[in-house]
Amino acid sequence: MTTVYEVRSPYDGRVVGQAPDSSEAEVRAALDRAEAVRPALAQMPAHRRAALLTKTAGLLEAHSDDIARLIAAESGKPLRYARAEAMRAVETFTFAAEEAKRMHGETLPMDAAKGGLNKIGYYVRVPVGIVAAVTPFNFPLNLVAHKVAPALAAGCPIVLKPAPATPLTAFKLRDLMHEAGVSEGMFEVVNGGAEVGRWLTTDPRVAMITFTGSPSVARVISRDAGLRRTTFELGGNAAVILDETVDALALVDKIAIGAFAHAGQVCISIQRVYVHQSQYDAFVSALSERAAGLVAGDPSEERTELGPVINDAAAERIEAWVSEAIAAGANLAVGGTRDGRMMAATVLTDVTPEMKVMREEVFGPVVCVIPFKAFDDALAMADDSPFGLQAGVFTRDLGRAMQAVQRLNVGGVIINDTPTFRVDHMPYGGNKDSGVGREGPRFAIEDMTTLKMVVIHV
Numbered sequence: 001m002t003t004v005y006e007v008r009s010p011y012d013g014r015v016v017g018q019a020p021d022s023s024e025a026e027v028r029a030a031l032d033r034a035e036a037v038r039p040a041l042a043q044m045p046a047h048r049r050a051a052l053l054t055k056t057a058g059l060l061e062a063h064s065d066d067i068a069r070l071i072a073a074e075s076g077k078p079l080r081y082a083r084a085e086a087m088r089a090v091e092t093f094t095f096a097a098e099e100a101k102r103m104h105g106e107t108l109p110m111d112a113a114k115g116g117l118n119k120i121g122y123y124v125r126v127p128v129g130i131v132a133a134v135t136p137f138n139f140p141l142n143l144v145a146h147k148v149a150p151a152l153a154a155g156c157p158i159v160l161k162p163a164p165a166t167p168l169t170a171f172k173l174r175d176l177m178h179e180a181g182v183s184e185g186m187f188e189v190v191n192g193g194a195e196v197g198r199w200l201t202t203d204p205r206v207a208m209i210t211f212t213g214s215p216s217v218a219r220v221i222s223r224d225a226g227l228r229r230t231t232f233e234l235g236g237n238a239a240v241i242l243d244e245t246v247d248a249l250a251l252v253d254k255i256a257i258g259a260f261a262h263a264g265q266v267c268i269s270i271q272r273v274y275v276h277q278s279q280y281d282a283f284v285s286a287l288s289e290r291a292a293g294l295v296a297g298d299p300s301e302e303r304t305e306l307g308p309v310i311n312d313a314a315a316e317r318i319e320a321w322v323s324e325a326i327a328a329g330a331n332l333a334v335g336g337t338r339d340g341r342m343m344a345a346t347v348l349t350d351v352t353p354e355m356k357v358m359r360e361e362v363f364g365p366v367v368c369v370i371p372f373k374a375f376d377d378a379l380a381m382a383d384d385s386p387f388g389l390q391a392g393v394f395t396r397d398l399g400r401a402m403q404a405v406q407r408l409n410v411g412g413v414i415i416n417d418t419p420t421f422r423v424d425h426m427p428y429g430g431n432k433d434s435g436v437g438r439e440g441p442r443f444a445i446e447d448m449t450t451l452k453m454v455v456i457h458v
Contacts, residue, residue, distance in 0.1 A: 057091075070169055078299045123451045153445055161189075241404070256294070263365045280369070334346065353381070
């Protein structure tokens with residue numbers, strides 16, 4: 001008999017729903033179903049795979065309000081941001097449907113080699129096999145979509161383990177995909193903690209593992225994966241630079257959204273802001289005022305801008321890191337207080353590079369503001385991080401913009417916007433401890449397929 005547990009709102013603890021806690025036998029059974037359907041899915045014509053994804057996109061759009069409310073309830077994400085996530089998932093499935101019809105190889109001039117005379121050569125892309133996916137709590141729909149949609153577009157069955165704190169949205173997606181015509185085995189959901197993840201990712205039938213989460217867990221998966229494909233999206237501590245050619249005060253709202261949306265629980269949340277010294281004091285004052293004025297509270301309310309963090313442990317850790325920074329000499333410009341899982345939007349100044357709030361991923365509503373004099377110094381400080389996911393640079397100087405593109409060792413350099421920017425067809429992922437591989441349907445499909453070379457002697 002399947003064990004179930006209650007999924008509760010991180011805001012007020014109310015029961016949102018029930019979810020199964022998968023046993024090892026249930027994980028193996030899901031993989032059995034995936035293996036059974038694998039050959040047929042690999043042979044399914046591209047137009048049929050595209051049609052399944054397109055129909056799923058339509059159903060997601062039709063149910064987007066209910067899905068957004070479910071996201072807000074189980075993750076604590078304010079409804080305004082949950083609605084945006086629901087519509088982004090519609091686009092993700094639509095992009096994947098289009099890419100399903102664009103998978104192609106190319107011909108090779110075999111006679112470029114002396115031994116290649118009288119031969120025709122070309123390669124095609126074929127599905128790699130069963131994909132195991134592990135996703136986090138912070139985007140319980142769209143980060144799932146970024147794994148499921150490309151897998152089906154590529155012709156790969158996929159077995160997903162969502163975060164146990166937010167599994168209900170994944171089960172809702174599964175149900176809608178079944179309604180769209182996705183058969184049992186093509187997309188399976190198993191649920192639970194680390195043991196479920198281990199059973200899933202170590203099963204020999206899995207050909208590829210795609211994981212979004214922490215570097216520590218990724219290292220364990222990588223160690224155990226052996227000769228299998230892996231992609232990892234592992235977060236960061238994103239930096240943004242505001243040089244003296246821009247009006248920093250005009251960017252306060254944009255920076256506040258980039259830092260505090262979903263209580264900072266976004267891999268590309270702004271954590272470090274480097275502001276030219278000529279505008280530093282005024283910017284800190286304005287950002288602190290904006291942070292203090294954020295509407296905090298029930299994520300299901302339309303006006304709410306700042307909701308809770310996911311659990312007590314996260315709230316306690318964030319509070320401890322802020323306190324530790326203050327004890328080491330940082331100045332608390334605003335915030336720093338906690339009421340249960342509600343952490344106030346926090347702005348810190350006088351920080352140093354070795355502080356956890358600067359060096360690690362806070363994954364909370366905390367931003368550090370640092371002055372700079374020379375643009376080269378700002379680039380060096382922004383790049384001084386074990387992470388390298390995305391960075392933002394605001395400047396009207398084209399030379400500086402290009403200098404940032406060349407200098408910053410990150411997966412994405414966003415010029416004149418925040419590092420929190422992402423649209424769902426762009427290649428997204430990081431360098432250094434921020435991960436390996438790229439998401440975005442086209443780029444995920446490349447990882448989920450392998451090349452088959454064909455040589456014909458004529």
